[in-house]
Amino acid sequence: MDLSKIKAIDVHVHAEVSCHDPEDPVMAQYFDAASAYFKAPRERPKLPEIVEIYREQKIAFCLFTVDCESGMGAKRISNYEVADFAAQHSDICIPFASIDPHKGKFGAREARDLIENHGVQGFKFHGICQNVSPSDRVGYPIYEVIAEHKLPAIFHTGHSGIGSGMRGGGGMRLKYGQPILVDDVAVDFPDMKIILAHPSWPWVDESLSMALHKENVFIDLSGWSPKYFQPQIIQYANTQLRHKMLFGSDFPLIHPGKWMDAALKAGFREEVLPGILKDNAAKLLGLA
Template sequence: MPIDLSKIRAIDVHVHAEISCHDPEDPVMGQFFDAASAYFKAPRERPKMPEIIELYRETQIALCLFTVDAESGMGAKRVSNYEVAEMAAKNDDICMAFASIDPHKGKFGAREAEDLIKNYGVKGFKFHHIAQNCDPGDKMGYPIYEVINEYKLPAIFHTGHSGMGTGMRGGGGMRLKYGEPMLVDDVAVDFPDMKIILAHPSWPWVDESLSMALHKTNVYIDLSGWSPKYFPKQVIQYANTQLKHKMLFGSDFPLIHPDKWIKTAQDVGFREEVMPGIMKDNAAKLLGLT
């Protein structure tokens, strides 16, 4: 059944499915999970998808669920997009599947993207170019973008600092330069029907994300990955004014619990009248739920 907006209090656009229900945890990813859990002071055990969905159902929060395909950049086996899509389809009263395809897969990745959209009901896509070890504007990823653009779907692009790799030797091989938001600007120009969501406050390039969201009608910002108490002041300023229709609630679960994010957000200066948009209405419109 479709999501009933009257029965949910929020939409979390940024939730990770980090382990499969069928396969063991990938040992390469395990090293990054160890470091990320220490950095975020979060539990090390990663919940499986049914546990995640049940938590969100109990809290009356709809979610966009995805894995990160970084097989080329990290050498870690991905969780299957098809597993995520099938899980979401079984729980479509609360869950929407996003897919992640390594840009290095080019035209073959584009075939997977189209199959996932047409036959498995995927509602959007997730890219993490730091983990995928490539520039967001690299033309090798354009065949995948072309498919997303054709279907006018949203795509989340990780921006800013990466919790993945923080504290590891050499940052775990992660190159932070690929998280600079302005690297996505060419993509926003070349694919104007793809709704681009710049994930996280984008520190240390916060103002780039704000500028892009002001300038491009197809660029939005999700507020995941940070506790709101640490948001730079300009994020709150623009959320309250010019970008109040462009800001989206996201948690980055399982590293940040959605209820913890929501509780903290109540005390950081968001105006009362903009909170319904941030928490639910902006995402509902972006995702075609209204």
């Protein structure tokens, strides 16, 4: 990847529709609700459409699905499909994978194969959708493989658009999005770079504290338009956490161009924006 040819790195992009299989009917109802919540288009773009959008914007991106087969009963998009597609567009697409923590040692086997034979460069976990605390020992065999290869892992934190407005929240338990639940993982796996996804509302200060306290903890700012960020996010992004904040959009629910336009007006200092938009992620991902 030639960093001089891209203007940003989006560390949070979802692959939600397979190129080979139809949309999963279980996920369809959650997509309906999430689209209404975010006021986003209901149709989910397939992988070729995603790469076309990002290539036009000159933005590199980390692409992943969310494996919630145990927690939600929804068939996942294959990590291998994502990895193989990314390999065809390696100038701009960075493959991440997602493995349900409930898969334990068998999931660890998949993680190792994806890293060693398919070029996967990071992982995504979503405790709310996977119905498990990030610090539950059931996922530790998978974390061990990630840490062994010194790769990053993204953990969903805070409120979830998935299930918002549905009866009983669609069965999603928000408690698993509390950032402090990831603190044990940060302690037990110091060689694994941990990215706390989203501004973590209503637990914003927990994420800021963890990023200040743990050398291996970072924050991606996806899932919210910067115009809605709480003041302390801007404050710490401009000062003590300027090297720990990462641009993420949460595409397809938020368009990367709209996120970046809003960021210019959100109060970030001019000198910190290059780090947030590209440089911090390039260093974390080993691209620079």
